[in-house]
Structure formats: C-alpha cells, structure tokens
Amino acid sequence: MRRGVDFISRYILKGLEKSLLEAEVRAVMADPARFVKDPLRGGFAQALLRTERKVIPAAASWRQWGEGLEPEAVNQMARACQLPISVAGALMPDAHLGYGLPIGGVLATRGTVIPYAVGVDIACRMKLTVLDLPVRDIERKRERLVRAIEEETRFGIGASFSDRRQHGVMDADWAVSPVTLANRDRAWAQLGTSGSGNHFVEFGIFSLPEPLNGLPPGEYVALLSHSGSRGCGAAVCEHYSDLAMAQHRELPKEHLHLAWLDLTEADGIEYWGAMELMGRYAAANHELIHRHIASHLGSEVLLDVENHHNFAWKERHRIGAIDQDVVVHRKGATPAGAGVLGIIPGSMATPGYLVRGRGCAEALASASHGAGRIMSRKQAQASFEWTKVRRLLRERGVHLISAGIDEVPGVYKDIEQVMAAQRELVDIVGKFEPRIVKMADAGERAED
Numbered sequence: 046m047r048r049g050v051d052f053i054s055r056y057i058l059k060g061l062e063k064s065l066l067e068a069e070v071r072a073v074m075a076d077p078a079r080f081v082k083d084p085l086r087g088g089f090a091q092a093l094l095r096t097e098r099k100v101i102p103a104a105a106s107w108r109q110w111g112e113g114l115e116p117e118a119v120n121q122m123a124r125a126c127q128l129p130i131s132v133a134g135a136l137m138p139d140a141h142l143g144y145g146l147p148i149g150g151v152l153a154t155r156g157t158v159i160p161y162a163v164g165v166d167i168a169c170r171m172k173l174t175v176l177d178l179p180v181r182d183i184e185r186k187r188e189r190l191v192r193a194i195e196e197e198t199r200f201g202i203g204a205s206f207s208d209r210r211q212h213g214v215m216d217a218d219w220a221v222s223p224v225t226l227a228n229r230d231r232a233w234a235q236l237g238t239s240g241s242g243n244h245f246v247e248f249g250i251f252s253l254p255e256p257l258n259g260l261p262p263g264e265y266v267a268l269l270s271h272s273g274s275r276g277c278g279a280a281v282c283e284h285y286s287d288l289a290m291a292q293h294r295e296l297p298k299e300h301l302h303l304a305w306l307d308l309t310e311a312d313g314i315e316y317w318g319a320m321e322l323m324g325r326y327a328a329a330n331h332e333l334i335h336r337h338i339a340s341h342l343g344s345e346v347l348l349d350v351e352n353h354h355n356f357a358w359k360e361r362h363r364i365g366a367i368d369q370d371v372v373v374h375r376k377g378a379t380p381a382g383a384g385v386l387g388i389i390p391g392s393m394a395t396p397g398y399l400v401r402g403r404g405c406a407e408a409l410a411s412a413s414h415g416a417g418r419i420m421s422r423k424q425a426q427a428s429f430e431w432t433k434v435r436r437l438l439r440e441r442g443v444h445l446i447s448a449g450i451d452e453v454p455g456v457y458k459d460i461e462q463v464m465a466a467q468r469e470l471v472d473i474v475g476k477f478e479p480r481i482v483k484m485a486d487a488g489e490r491a492e493d
Contacts, residue, residue, distance in 0.1 A: 051088060051089070053066065053070070055085060059085070069086075073086050073089055073090050073093065074093060077089075077090035077091070077093040077094050078090070078094065081094065104126060104127055104128060104129055104131050105126040105127075105128075105131035105132050105133050105134055105153075106126070106133060106134075106365075107122060107123070107126045107133065107134030107135055107136065108134075108135055108136070108407050108408070109122070109135075109136040109140075110135070110136065110137055110138045110408065110413075110466050110467050110470065111136075111137070111138025111139075111140070111462075111463065111466040111467075112466070114136065114138070114140050114141075115140065115141050115142055115147075117142050118136070118140045118141050118142050118143070118147035118148070118149070118150075119136065119140070119147075121142065121143065121145070121146060121147040121150065122134055122136045122140070122146070122147055122150050124299055124300055124303070125145070125146050125150065125152050125162070125303055126152070127300070128154070128300070128303055128305070130154045130155055130156070130157045130305055131152060131153070131154055132153040132154060132155050132364055132369060132371050133152075133153045133362070133364045133365075133371075133409060134150070134151060134152045134153070134409075135150075135151040135378075135407065135408045135409050135411055136149060136150055136151070137149035137150075137151065137377070137378050137408075137411065137412065137413040137414070137417075137467070138413050138417070138458075138462075138463045138466035138467055139377070139413035139414065139415055139416055139417025139458060139463050140377075140417060141417050141418045141419070143161075143164070143376060143377070144161045144165070144302045145159065145161035145162055145301075145302030145303040146159070146161065146162040146303065146374065146376045147376070147377075148376060148377035148414075148417070148418075149376070149377045149378060149413060149414070149417060150162070150374075150376050150377070150378070151373065151374065151375050151376075151378045151408065151409050151411045152373070152374045152376075153360075153362060153364065153369075153371040153372065153373050153374075153409055154305065154371060154372050154374070155369075155371060155372070156307065156308050156309065156372070157305040157306060157307055157308060157313065157372065158305060158306055158308060158313060158316060158317060158320075158357050158372055158374070159289070159303055159304065159305045159306075159357075159374060160282055160285045160286040160289055160304075160306070160316060161282070161286050161302045161303065161304075162303065162357070162374035162376050163282070163320060163355055163356060163357050163374055163376060164282065164355035164376045164377070165278070165279050165282045165283075166240075166242075166273035166274065166278055166279065166282075166355055167273060167274045167278035167279075167281060167282060167320055167323040167324070167327070167355055167356070168273050168274050168278065168320070168323045168324040168326070168327035168328070168353050168355060168356050169271070169272065169273030169274070169327065169353070169354055169355040170271075170272075170273060170327050170328065170331060170351060170352060170353045170354060170355075171269070171270070171271050171351060171352055171354070171379075171387070171388035171390065171414075172269070172270050172331035172332075172334075172335060172349070172350070172351035172388075173251070173267055173268070173269050173348075173349070173350045173351070173388050173399060173477065174267060174268045174269075174335045174339065174346055174348070174349050175251055175260060175265045175266075175267045175346070175347040175348035175349075176265070176266050176267065176268060176339060176342070176344040176345070176346065176347065177344055177345045177346075177347055178266040178342065178344050179266070180250060180264050180265065180266055182266060183248060183249075183250060183266060183480045183481070187444060187481060189342070190248050190342070190481050191444070191446055191481060191483075192341075193338045193341040193342050194246050194247075194248075194338065194446065194481070194483050195446065195483070196341065197237075197334065197337040197338045197341055198237060198238055198239045198246055198334045198337075198338075199237075199238040199239065200238070200239050200240065200241060200244070200447070200483065200484065200485040200486070201240070201241050201485045201486065202240070202241050202485075202490050203235075203276070204235065204238045204239070204240065204241075204485075205231075205234035205235050205238060206234065206235075206236070206237060206238065209233055209234060209236065210236045210237035210333050210337075212236060212237075212329045212332070212333060213329075214236075214325050214326050214328075214329040215229075215232075215233050215236070217322060217325060218322075219232075219322065221315070221318035221319055221322055222281065222315050222316070222318060222319035222322075224277075224280050224281050224284045224285075224319060225277060225281065225319050225322055225323075227280075228276065228277040228280050228281075229277075231276050231277060232274075232275065232276070232277040232326060235275045235276060235277075235330075236326075236329065236330060236333065237329075237330055237333035237334055237337065238272075238275065238330065239270065239272045239330075239334065239485075240272050240273070240275055240485070241484075241485035241490060242452075242485070242490075243271065243415075243452060243484075244271050244272040244273070244484065244485070245269075245270065245271050245272075245393070245448075245482060245483060245484045246268070246269070246270045246271075246334060246338075246483050247268070247269050247270075247393070247479045247480070247481055247482040247483065248266060248267070248268055248269075248479075248480055248481040249266075249267055249269060249397075249477045249478050249479040249480045249481070250264055250265070250266065250267070250477070250478045250480060251264070251265045251266070251267035251399075251475055251476070251477050251478075252264050252475060252476045252477075252478070253265070253474070253475045254475070255474070257348065257474060257475070258348060260347055260348045265347065267477055268335055268338060268339075269388070269390065269397060269477055269479070270331055270334050270335065271390060272327070272330060272331070273323075273327045273330075273355060274323040274324075274326050274327045274330075275330070277323065277326065278323045278326070278327070281316070281319045281320065281323060285306065285312065285315075285316040285319070286302070286304070288306065288312050288316075289304035289305055289306050289312075290302075290304040292304065292306070292312075293305070308372070317357075320356070320357065324353060324356060327353070328351070331351060335349070350386045350387075350388060350399060351388070352379055352380055352385075352386075352387040352388060353375075353380070354375060354377055354378055354379050354380075354414035355375070355376055355377065356374075356375060357372050357373065357374045357375075358372070358373050358375070358380070359371075359372055359373075360372075360373050360409075360410075362406065362409055362410070363406055373409050373410075373411075375411055375414075377413075377414045377415075377417075378411045378412065378413065378414055379400075379411065379412045379413065379414050379471075380402065380410065380411065381400070381402030381403065381404070381405070381408070381410050381411050381412040381470050381471050382402045382404050382410040383402060383403060383404030383410070384401060384402065384404075385401070385402040385404075385410075386399065386400070386401055386402075386474065387399075387400050387401075387402060387412065387471070388400070388477075389412065389413055389414065389415060389460075389463075389464070389471070390415050390416070390477075391415070391416050391457070391460035391479075392416055392452075392453075392454040392456075392457040392460070393438070393443060393445060393448065393452065393453070393454060393479055393482045393484070394437060394438055394441040394443050394454040394479065395416065395441075395454055395457070395459075395460045395479075396460060396476050396477060396478050396479075397460075397476075397477040397479070398460075398464060398473050398474075398475070398476055398477070399473075399474045399475035399476070399477065400412065400471035400472060400473055400474060401471060401472045401474050402470070402471055403469065403470055403471060403472060405469055405470050408469075408470050411470070412467050412470040412471045413463055413467055413470075415457075415460075415463075416457040416458045416459070416460040416463050417457065417458045417463065418456055418457060418458075419456060419457065419458050420456050422449075422451035422456075423451075424456075425450060425451040425452075425453065425455075425456045426450055426451055428455070429450050429453050429455055429456075430450075431450060434450070434453045434454075434455075437454065442480060443479055443480060443481075443482060444480065444481045444482070445482050445483075446481065446482065446483040447483055447484060447485070447486050447487075448482065448483075448484035448485070448486075448487070449484070449485065449486070449487040450487060452484055
C-alpha cells in the first residue's frame, strides 16, 4: 500500500527509533481510527479505513500439533482462521506449505466450501488391502509381485488404459457439473490409474498385534496405494477456484486462494456435487487397482481399509461449548473420529501406520495424512544422489521399481516423530513396512 510505504519513509527521515518501526506499523493497522488525525500516521490510517476488507483478525481459534513446523505453513493456517466464514481450525504435525490452506490444515467453515482448502487432487486417498499370500513371497516371488503392479495400474501424467476398466462409478450422474461432464471420457480412460507426484502402489509386510475385524494377530503381505481423482479432479478444482476468486475480489492477495463458495448458491451446490463425484471416482480407482492386482495374483482379500484426505465433509462438532453444523475441510489430513480407522504412510523406506481415531474435538477429529515434506521438489533434486539413496533402500530391504529423486525418504519428516506428536489424535493399530515400491518415473510433473 502506497500510504504505508509513505509512512515508513517519513518515519525514517524524521530520525525516529527504527527498532520501534514494526510496532508502530502494527499499532496503526490494529486500530487505524485512533490515528486518523495524527500528522505522521494519519494518511496511512485513513487509507486503511478506506480499504474494505472482509478479513477480520482471529475469527476462529485453532491449535497446532507438532513443533518446528514450516513458518509459512503456520502463517497460512492463521490467515485461514481470519476469514469471516471460519469457525475453527487445526494444524497437523506433517504440515507444510500449500495453496491457501497448508497441507495438513483442517478448517471448519459455516455454510461454505473453499475449493483450495479441499485441494487440487480432490479425494486423494489411501487404501490398504491385506492378502492371503505367504510373507516369504515378498522375497521369493518378488518379480511376480512387480509384474502385478506394472500390469494392473499405470503411472504418470495422462496415464490411461487403452482397454478401459469397468466400474459402476461411470454410470453416475456426470452432468452434476459441466466440468465433470466435459471430462467424463478422460476420467474413464484414467480409471484404475495412479498418476504421479507422491502417488504410489506398494507391497509390504503388515504387522497386526491385536485382532482386527476378524483378522488374527500376525504378519501379512499387504498392498498399499495412494492416489486421487486424476485429471478430472484437477479440472474441477481449477474451474471452481477461479469462480470463487472472481466472487471475492475484495480479499487481499494473501487470502485469495481461500476464496469460498456459498453452499446455498448454484456454484457452491455444483462444486459440492462435483467434489462428491470425485470422491466416488477416486475410491473406484483404488478399488480397481487392488481388485485387479489381487486377481492377477490369485489372492483372497483378508482386510480392506481406506480413507480420503483431500475432501470436505458436512459434520457436527462442539466448538466453543456449542454444537455446530460446519463444513470441515481436511487438506492433507486424515479423518480421525472416535473408532474410525485410517492410514498414515511414511515414505518409500519408512513405515506407514494403520490407526484408529480418538475423536479429538480440538483437532476437529483429524490426524496427519503422512510424514509431510521438509523440502521442495527442486531442493530435493539438488540435494540427493541415486547412488546413496539406493544404498539406503537396500539396507531397508526395499525394491524400488521406479520413482523420482524428489520422492526419496530424505525429503520427508521422521514419521516416528510425526506419530509421537499426535498421540492424542490416534492410536496405532498396525504397522506397514514397504518392500516393493512403484511411483511415477523420474521427470514426471507432480500432480499430488
């Protein structure tokens, strides 16, 4: 703002104490009406009063889990809770920078949905399937398991099947939005595929210390996958995010990606229908991947667990001692209601966990969705060498089929520290140790 720069320049030129400048600026911004007649500060104060901002300070309280989180991710969470539609928030211990809401951010709003608080990869989700294969097959029949992954799904931007997979989701109402209708054919071609970025399909050893849903304690071969709604979901996000931002041009730049749609109006109703369809579509992708791989191996399914982590839900929560109907956005956060099962992965060489939610009210019944990145993809490419990474993978007993250097274990936080930081959010039920891992080839643009 020009008036703000002018105030700072005049303050310095007058020889006033520079160490107090930041406090002076904050004071004027906090209460501009108090300074409108001040000879030095008046112009800045009047400009602030003329600027109509719908964002107000501390509209919603929020709490953070975990220490040493990326400062700008914390700032993003704080800004999200300044929105006039915000009711409550929570920041998970795997948090890192995102668009609008940080990855690992949970935000409850009233009667509205924020497309970028759901995320670009709508309904990105996890699925764990325990199979009746002998644990020794992980080593003795490794090539057979590798073939099953490579033949029964596809990786990469635009990856598709020429012989299309069949699923009832394609008979749903794709005319719920013009975007889903226009992308239906592409969605069908990509049905059962895995995409790129941090998406993966992997075999591992699943350890279960206590009985679960009829499955006795023990060690098992399990299949774990992570992916979302592919190109169609991204198109839905782009279209409705643009609509939301066009409707809220009054928002300052730092809040623009938090623009919302009203769920009583046409665009909001349409987005919600498209989002829910993308949820069904993403679930169908995982169902097909797991069904075809199990069939390829002639294996029976002993246990299935799955969950979204880029989605919005209409839920009832006790917030400020009052039960309220809210829309809970979990962007890179796992639903963790009391007794609800979910999956929190680590990296290609560190464990993932099957968890049971504890229904923590302050966390809006949520938990982390993984370990969380500690560096950008560009930083990772400059920081790691495959020679050293492959040595680590061999030490951990991991066979990597393919991946980019920007997805190696060192780009992620310590999953054990992340799990320790959320003990009041989830209980650990089982542990998954990756052994055979496939991700998109190096050089693929990330779509996570």
